[in-house]
């Protein structure tokens with residue numbers, strides 16, 4: 522077993538992502554000490570019952586003191602308040618990172634509070650589920666998933682490499698990009714799918730002719746995938762929408778234009794157009810599967826291991 526990468530890791534927020542980190546940090550022996558902090562006493566008590574850490578506090582300042590890695594895993598709208606709270610207790614030389622689904626807003630909220638000598642490296646693991654809370658996490662969540670960093674111009678290369686090594690040991694592949702590009706990309710591949718899911722499930726629920734029991738009865742199809750996404754945490758997704766507003770609105774307007782074009786093809790019976798669009802999108806799915814990127818495939822783990 523290699524020696525721990527960090528002496529003390531502080532996890533601020535112990536929901537799906539924080540608790541998955543706690544579990545993989547323990548399994549891979551990545552920290553000499555895991556300090557856990559979260560706002561709610563009940564959540565903290567549950568984390569303790571689950572044995573996720575070595576120390577527990579509702580006071581984030583206590584948890585981060587002497588930590589050489591601090592990971593903030595809270596809804597993106599709370600990042601600024603957390604940064605302001607913990608700033609005076611951060612150890613000089615420590616790495617401060619986050620896992621938020623949006624990056625420009627998190628940087629704007631957190632950076633002003635980052636003390637001189639602390640390495641702030643914004644991050645985002647592209648791994649998750651519709652579940653939340655400390656019971657929902659699992660150690661393999663990050664296996665063969667991307668973790669994207671959006672470093673700032675003055676980010677220390679050594680600190681970035683150390684944090685990359687941490688995420689590699691959590692099982693992830695690393696990529697870096699600027700925050701604006703991240704937010705645009707994630708708006709289309711992650712934020713819009715969730716918004717569309719919330720919308721379609723809400724629409725179905727509103728329809729008086731499609732009673733709730735029919736929604737349940739016939740949902741063993743594409744609709745079922747939407748209901749999974751639409752069960753995602755409301756606080757988290759409210760914050761994503763409010764904090765990636767411009768990119769989401771841009772992608773929604775493109776989406777609406779393309780949907781209107783599809784609607785027109787259906788209205789006018791333009792079968793060729795429909796066939797062309799559906800053929801193009803099928804090719805995209807096939808290229809994902811052929812590239813071995815279909816993480817839902819039953820043998821994805823094996824395929825990924827063989828590629829390494």
Ligand SMILES: NC(=O)C1=CN([C@@H]2O[C@H](COP(=O)(O)OP(=O)(O)OC[C@H]3O[C@@H](n4cnc5c(N)ncnc54)[C@H](O)[C@@H]3O)[C@@H](O)[C@H]2O)C=CC1
Pocket residue numbers: 533534535536537538539558559560561564594595596597599602603620621622623645646647648649650651652653654655754757761
């Ligand atoms: N759920 C997912 O699939 C993914 C989520 N993310 C990001 O990870 C972050 C955390 O999400 P989850 O773990 O899913 O959420 P969660 O709802 O499971 O957990 C959030 C945690 O933050 C704590 N918290 C909330 N406000 C706080 C505050 N002001 N101070 C201290 N603690 C606070 C809660 O008590 C809870 O422990 C979010 O920023 C989200 O955008 C990133 C990748 C995937």
Ligand SMILES: O=C(O)C(=O)Cc1ccc(O)cc1
Pocket residue numbers: 621622646647648649650651711750
């Ligand atoms: O559950 C799913 O399908 C997800 O897409 C999970 C997810 C949600 C938010 C992120 O920022 C990253 C991953």
